Amino acid sequence: MTSLQTSIINPFSLSGIGVHTGRAITARIEPAEADTGICFWREDINGQNNKILAHVDNTVSAMLCTRIENDDGIGINTIEHFMSALFGVGIDNANIFVDGPEMPIMDGSAEIIVHALLKAGQKQLKQPASYLQILKEVNVKGENGAWAKISPSNSLDICLNIDFPDPGIGRQTLEYTFSTSSYVDTISPARTFCMLRDVQNMKHAGLAKGGSLENAVVVNNGKVMNRGGLRMQDECVRHKVLDCIGDLFLTCMPIFGKIEAFRPGHTLTLDLLKKLIADESSFIVKTYSKDIVPERGYINIPKAAAIPA
Numbered sequence: 001m002t003s004l005q006t007s008i009i010n011p012f013s014l015s016g017i018g019v020h021t022g023r024a025i026t027a028r029i030e031p032a033e034a035d036t037g038i039c040f041w042r043e044d045i046n047g048q049n050n051k052i053l054a055h056v057d058n059t060v061s062a063m064l065c066t067r068i069e070n071d072d073g074i075g076i077n078t079i080e081h082f083m084s085a086l087f088g089v090g091i092d093n094a095n096i097f098v099d100g101p102e103m104p105i106m107d108g109s110a111e112i113i114v115h116a117l118l119k120a121g122q123k124q125l126k127q128p129a130s131y132l133q134i135l136k137e138v139n140v141k142g143e144n145g146a147w148a149k150i151s152p153s154n155s156l157d158i159c160l161n162i163d164f165p166d167p168g169i170g171r172q173t174l175e176y177t178f179s180t181s182s183y184v185d186t187i188s189p190a191r192t193f194c195m196l197r198d199v200q201n202m203k204h205a206g207l208a209k210g211g212s213l214e215n216a217v218v219v220n221n222g223k224v225m226n227r228g229g230l231r232m233q234d235e236c237v238r239h240k241v242l243d244c245i246g247d248l249f250l251t252c253m254p255i256f257g258k259i260e261a262f263r264p265g266h267t268l269t270l271d272l273l274k275k276l277i278a279d280e281s282s283f284i285v286k287t288y289s290k291d292i293v294p295e296r297g298y299i300n301i302p303k304a305a306a307i308p309a
């Protein structure tokens with residue numbers, strides 16, 4: 001637990017397939033200085049600016065994933081599970097070098113990334129960490145009745161509802177309060193999911209070339225097609241929480257607020273963040289101090305820093 005910024009101690013690499021391109025991709029995660037944030041570097045790009053900061057201002061719309069781009073249009077897709085894992089274990093600063101246009105999907109969850117980060121170790125840097133506290137409600141509407149809102153809270157609370165036509169997914173609700181230990185045990189193992197007909201449509205459209213039962217839960221007519229079934233009975237909504245946490249980290253700091261959403265997705269979460277950031281009266285950025293000893297792992301803001309009821 002620290003009120004100081006953090007990075008990893010030992011660099012490491014993870015290799016896997018890119019779910020959209022079907023290419024083998026290697027990502028190397030290295031320690032970074034304080035105030036670096038999470039920076040992606042496209043090592044396959046020469047002669048152009050290949051650095052992309054993971055920040056909500058750099059997000060652009062993309063099919064079924066979170067994409068960030070720099071001012072030169074160089075971008076990286078599918079960063080959300082890496083961002084979620086980094087936030088989940090409390091890493092503020094890292095450089096991520098990648099040899100392709102998207103991050104490796106691994107097993108479709110954040111579990112492998114989390115365990116690699118825990119093994120790499122965490123170091124404290126000299127500068128204090130900051131957090132973003134929500135002061136008033138902000139809400140957005142999406143397509144097909146989807147909506148999301150964020151409101152004040154002294155912890156990071158996420159309440160999501162999903163509603164899919166296939167009874168293999170159906171309606172699922174999860175109310176979750178973030179802590180590192182619960183994230184590692186109950187959120188990070190949840191895999192991405194889809195319906196079989198969506199996979200077939202995506203492959204027809206030349207997308208999801210690397211998608212398989214090795215990196216996604218696939219549901220068809222009420223049945224889970226993966227051998228071994230689900231990892232958790234409500235794995236799908238847990239994966240939505242995993243995605244949401246990754247996208248929220250695009251503010252570059254922990255948020256203390258309550259996020260509620262119906263039919264959540266990357267676009268909805270990013271629209272909510274953009275609307276939040278655009279309204280300076282809706283939040284305040286504070287720096288952890290000695291008087292405000294935080295539970296890094298971002299469990300709860302201590303009473304001294306809590307907003308009045």
Ligand SMILES: [Zn+2]
Nearest residue numbers: 080192239243
């Ligand atoms: Zn995901």
